[in-house]
Amino acid sequence: MEPLVFDGVGTIQVYEPGGKLKFLDDKITKVTLQLQFDWDKVMGGDSGYAFHYTAKDLADKASIEIPRYSDILAELSQGAESEKGAVTFDETEQGFLDVTNGYKIKALSKFGGTLVSLSEKVYLKDTDTGKLTELTRVATTPTAEQYVISADGKITSDTANDNKLIIITFKWTKENGTRSGLSGKRRPKPFKFVHRFSLTDDRNGGEVPCQLTIWKALGGGTLDVSQERKKPTSNSLALEIMEPDITPDNPEGYAAELIFGI
Structure with missing residues (x-):
C-alpha cells in the first residue's frame, strides 16, 4: 500500500457490548489515535548501550472531540444515567x-x-x-x-x-x-468504537475508504457543558483501550485495528 496522508474526519459509531448501535455522529472535529511503544533499558558492564530491553506497558492514546452535547455522550464519557x-x-x-x-x-x-x-x-x-x-x-x-x-x-x-x-x-x-443524572459513584461502561472515514490517494485522486476500530474502549475526558457568550463548547472524550475478548468478529483479539480499501 502506498503511503496516505491522514486528513479525514468522517463519522464515529459506538456500539454496546451486545452489538447494538448506541451513538452516531458526523459532526466531530477530531479523532486521534497515537500508538506508543516504550522500553526499559537493561544496562550492565562498561558499555553505554543497553544489552537488553524490557517492554513497558503499552501507552496507546485515543480521543475524539465533538462540538455539541448529547446525553449518550454523557453516558460514554462520564457514566451518566440517561432518563426519558x-x-x-x-x-x-x-x-x-x-x-x-x-x-x-x-x-x-x-x-x-x-x-x-x-x-x-x-x-x-x-x-x-x-x-x-x-x-x-x-x-x-x-x-x-x-x-x-x-x-x-x-x-x-x-x-x-x-x-x-x-x-x-x-x-x-x-x-x-x-x-442526565450524574452520581458521585458513576463509572462509564466499555463499548466498541468505530471511526469510519475516507482519504485521498495522491497517485490517482481516488477516494480510499478507511476505518479505525477499537474493539473495547472505556470513556473518560472532559464533557464541557459550560456556557460562554459567542463561544461554542467542545467536548473531549478520552478513550482508554482495553484488552478485548476473542469473538467471531475479532478472532485475533486485536485491541485496535486499521483497515484500508486499497
Whole structure:
C-alpha cells in the first residue's frame, strides 16, 4: 500500500457490548489515535548501550472531540444515567401588569409545559431602586399586596399595581424530556468504537475508504457543558483501550485495528 496522508474526519459509531448501535455522529472535529511503544533499558558492564530491553506497558492514546452535547455522550464519557420522561424546570420571568389582562406567564405556551402548582412567587420590582416586594397569593379579590394566578399562568393583582414591573419565579414540567443524572459513584461502561472515514490517494485522486476500530474502549475526558457568550463548547472524550475478548468478529483479539480499501 502506498503511503496516505491522514486528513479525514468522517463519522464515529459506538456500539454496546451486545452489538447494538448506541451513538452516531458526523459532526466531530477530531479523532486521534497515537500508538506508543516504550522500553526499559537493561544496562550492565562498561558499555553505554543497553544489552537488553524490557517492554513497558503499552501507552496507546485515543480521543475524539465533538462540538455539541448529547446525553449518550454523557453516558460514554462520564457514566451518566440517561432518563426519558417528565422533567421540571426552574424559571424566572419579568414583565408589566396589564390594566385589564394582568400578566400571562410565557414559558408554558412557548415550551408546551405545565405550571407546577404552588411553585410560583411574585414580586413587585421598583424600577428606580430595584427593591423587590413579595406579593401574597390569594384565591380571589387581591389587594395591592396580593395576587391571583390561574391554572394557565395568568397573574392579576389590585388596580393599584397596574403597569408595575413584576418578577415571577416558578417551576414548570414537560412530559417528554431528557435527564442526565450524574452520581458521585458513576463509572462509564466499555463499548466498541468505530471511526469510519475516507482519504485521498495522491497517485490517482481516488477516494480510499478507511476505518479505525477499537474493539473495547472505556470513556473518560472532559464533557464541557459550560456556557460562554459567542463561544461554542467542545467536548473531549478520552478513550482508554482495553484488552478485548476473542469473538467471531475479532478472532485475533486485536485491541485496535486499521483497515484500508486499497
